[in-house]
Amino acid sequence: MIRLTGLSKRYGDRLALDDLTLDVRPGAVTGFLGPNGAGKSTTMRLILGLDRPTAGAALVGGVPYRRIRNPLRTVGALLDARALHPARTGHAHLVALARSNGIPRKRVGEVLETVGLAGAAHRRAGALSLGMSQRLGIAAALLGDPEVLLFDEPVNGLDPDGVRWVRGLMRSLAGEGRTVFVSSHLMSEMQLTADHLVVIGKGRLIADAPLAEVIAGSSLTAVVVRTPHARELAALLRAAGVEVTRSGENELVTTGAPVERVGDLAYEAGVRLHGLRVREASLEQAYHELTEGDVEYGAGRRGA
Numbered sequence: 001m002i003r004l005t006g007l008s009k010r011y012g013d014r015l016a017l018d019d020l021t022l023d024v025r026p027g028a029v030t031g032f033l034g035p036n037g038a039g040k041s042t043t044m045r046l047i048l049g050l051d052r053p054t055a056g057a058a059l060v061g062g063v064p065y066r067r068i069r070n071p072l073r074t075v076g077a078l079l080d081a082r083a084l085h086p087a088r089t090g091h092a093h094l095v096a097l098a099r100s101n102g103i104p105r106k107r108v109g110e111v112l113e114t115v116g117l118a119g120a121a122h123r124r125a126g127a128l129s130l131g132m133s134q135r136l137g138i139a140a141a142l143l144g145d146p147e148v149l150l151f152d153e154p155v156n157g158l159d160p161d162g163v164r165w166v167r168g169l170m171r172s173l174a175g176e177g178r179t180v181f182v183s184s185h186l187m188s189e190m191q192l193t194a195d196h197l198v199v200i201g202k203g204r205l206i207a208d209a210p211l212a213e214v215i216a217g218s219s220l221t222a223v224v225v226r227t228p229h230a231r232e233l234a235a236l237l238r239a240a241g242v243e244v245t246r247s248g249e250n251e252l253v254t255t256g257a258p259v260e261r262v263g264d265l266a267y268e269a270g271v272r273l274h275g276l277r278v279r280e281a282s283l284e285q286a287y288h289e290l291t292e293g294d295v296e297y298g299a300g301r302r303g304a
């Protein structure tokens with residue numbers, strides 16, 4: 001588990017992270033979302049002890065990263081896939097990492113196989129495509145068979161097959177009970193991959209909730225009701241404080257109340273229903289609503 005308590009980071013007069021408190025739990029993929037400059041990479045660097053917090057703490061398994069005895073066996077991370085010595089081969093890079101972390105050499109072959117790079121292991125890192133570098137970075141993260149994994153934009157540069165592969169990998173790592181914390185700007189992908197979401201904006205926590213709850217909370221998530229008594233039901237739902245629009249002769253779209261309440265209100269009034277279903281917002285829509293006021297580097301209206 002990763003525990004952040006009152007985590008803050010100041011760079012000069014800029015507060016990059018402002019009092020972040022949250023737990024990232026094992027056995028789930030936690031998506032880490034936020035606009036550019038929100039503080040995601042800073043958070044990951046603080047978790048990995050690459051930078052010191054101005055206040056608060058980031059703990060992995062109850063201790064700060066710097067106090068973990070065998071860090072790569074506890075936490076694996078992909079931060080910047082291009083941060084490799086360009087003249088070194090992927091294989092040599094992993095062998096060196098394994099050696100300096102007391103990891104058996106046979107793990108190198110295993111992880112290269114897992115990420116599909118066995119055939120390119122002896123190419124220089126500088127000659128790898130961005131997608132291949134991402135795979136090598138993921139191999140390095142997996143090398144120590146760690147309980148906690150951090151991935152900063154892991155699908156960056158991957159082709160559709162690669163994106164799918166990363167999704168499956170994250171799901172299976174979480175399925176094995178590991179803690180998987182992954183940042184991404186690809187909302188459609190996060191919607192398919194994450195169980196839980198942490199959303200930050202301008203360094204502050206905006207949401208820390210299950211994916212389903214974030215989507216249910218969107219004003220665009222609606223309940224669609226089909227009934228031969230649309231006018232009568234619309235009136236009684238409005239009287240109960242539910243927002244209603246008529247979308248067809250026998251169809252209403254309601255927002256602001258869960259499906260159970262809409263169904264119960266109809267049942268209690270004895271109104272016959274022919275259909276009752278939830279029309280979910282996309283994560284992209286829910287995300288935009290959550291972060292609307294926190295986008296610092298967005299395009300102007302005309303470009304939006």
Ligand SMILES: Nc1ncnc2c1ncn2[C@@H]1O[C@H](COP(=O)(O)OP(=O)(O)OP(=O)(O)O)[C@@H](O)[C@H]1O
Pocket residue numbers: 011014016034035036037038039040041042043
């Ligand atoms: N080493 C640094 N020195 C000064 N300012 C920094 C440093 N690192 C990050 N910042 C600032 O901290 C803020 C958060 O940056 P960070 O890279 O963590 O955001 P992010 O959410 O990862 O953004 P992106 O989605 O663009 O990767 C930004 O305003 C950034 O300019």
